[in-house]
Amino acid sequence: MGLMIDTTLDGEQANIALTGELDASTVAQFKREVARVAATERFSVLCLRMQELGFLASAGLGALLEVYRTVSPRAAVVLVDVTDDVRATLEKTGFAKRMTLRSSSEL
């Protein structure tokens, strides 16, 4: 299925919507897009919209860590509309306690 990425800007909020699967074969694509947005856009909140992300492997967790370290000095990172399966992985690995998870209705 691969990974599709849709990036939009809404004022100070950057939205990166992920559709598909974030694994070792797609993680470079995700990191490139975040690096591009971080280098070219101004924002104070980065929302990673994950409602349509059906699979998250440990390679994706490593990427989330990189994204957090890249962006967090200047902007908040929020994981939005995480599915139950992905949430279970985030909880098991301790990421859920350290990252901000929200539903889109809470934004």
Next chain:
Amino acid sequence: MQKRTFPAELESLAPIRDFVRAQAAPVLDTPAVYKLVLAVDELSTNVVIHGYGKRGIAGHLDVAVSIQDGFVSVTLEDQAPPFDASVAALPTPEMLSAPLEDRHPGGLGLMLIRDGVDIFHYERAGDRNRNTLIKHLADCRRPE
């Protein structure tokens, strides 16, 4: 038993997941299928990147799924150098609760493998690594 051979490359990860998911979905409930598929993905990724890739050798990954009375078994075989992931060190609770600024991502894949199945067994069979993942149906059988 259903068996398929995949090239040991990252592009095979999604087809491997699809293959295992298709076999397991009729008998396991949805969360158990996801965790089993995740465990298989992590193991396959290790073989592709660390087993074959870092040594610059091409190869294949044989994946077999067996549905038996009471459990689902997935066996992965490769011809990379010997490596027993079943005894590799896992992240400690302190590492898992560390602030993101201080965290190291290493070991999370191994953790997800062991979390996703009831039994994770490794053996060296001739020139092959054989990893077997077993999920019992007792608590996660798909409802009729």
